Amino acid sequence: MIKEYLEIGKITGTHGIKGEMRVHPWCDSPEFMSGFKTLYLDKKGEKPIKVKCKPHGNMVILKAEGIDTIEEASKYREKVLFMKRSDAKLPEGHYFIQELIDCTVIDADDEAKTYGTLTDVSMTGANDVWHITDGEGREYLIPAIPPVVIETDVVSGIIKIRPLKGIFDDED
Numbered sequence: 001m002i003k004e005y006l007e008i009g010k011i012t013g014t015h016g017i018k019g020e021m022r023v024h025p026w027c028d029s030p031e032f033m034s035g036f037k038t039l040y041l042d043k044k045g046e047k048p049i050k051v052k053c054k055p056h057g058n059m060v061i062l063k064a065e066g067i068d069t070i071e072e073a074s075k076y077r078e079k080v081l082f083m084k085r086s087d088a089k090l091p092e093g094h095y096f097i098q099e100l101i102d103c104t105v106i107d108a109d110d111e112a113k114t115y116g117t118l119t120d121v122s123m124t125g126a127n128d129v130w131h132i133t134d135g136e137g138r139e140y141l142i143p144a145i146p147p148v149v150i151e152t153d154v155v156s157g158i159i160k161i162r163p164l165k166g167i168f169d170d171e172d
Helices: 070-074
Strands: 005-015 020-025 038-040 048-056 059-064 080-084 104-107 114-123 128-133 139-143 149-153 158-161
Touching (some): 005 070, 114 139
Antiparallel strands (some): 005 020, 038 080
């Protein structure tokens, strides 16, 4: 499902004494997060903050406009930051994980056959693994690779797959 504001990271602490904050990015890389000039303190975009971000190892150092002391910065510890979806430029056919979550997963060859809902994504390095939970609460894992994932339509909330044999109830 396309969302206007997406979680991008969480403030974990302060950095130095001039109001900088350490952020654990929940995106592909600290460099991705560093491309934003405005982030939000709420999922509705009602609390924008002007920021400058720079990668620092696997973290991001964030300086927010108007926050100039360690005391002011410490008030934001544990706050989740949001990005505006339209501020991000993704290549065609790429989606944010948050947009994939809750999509209905159906069979690409028999659209009447529903496998369940995409409930989580694990990043394994070689390829992502999608967690699909059926109506009875059983979880299945599928590789997010082109022969399996046939079509992804996050606007409609539908993912069409052609599962590998044996993933769903030991199919032949």
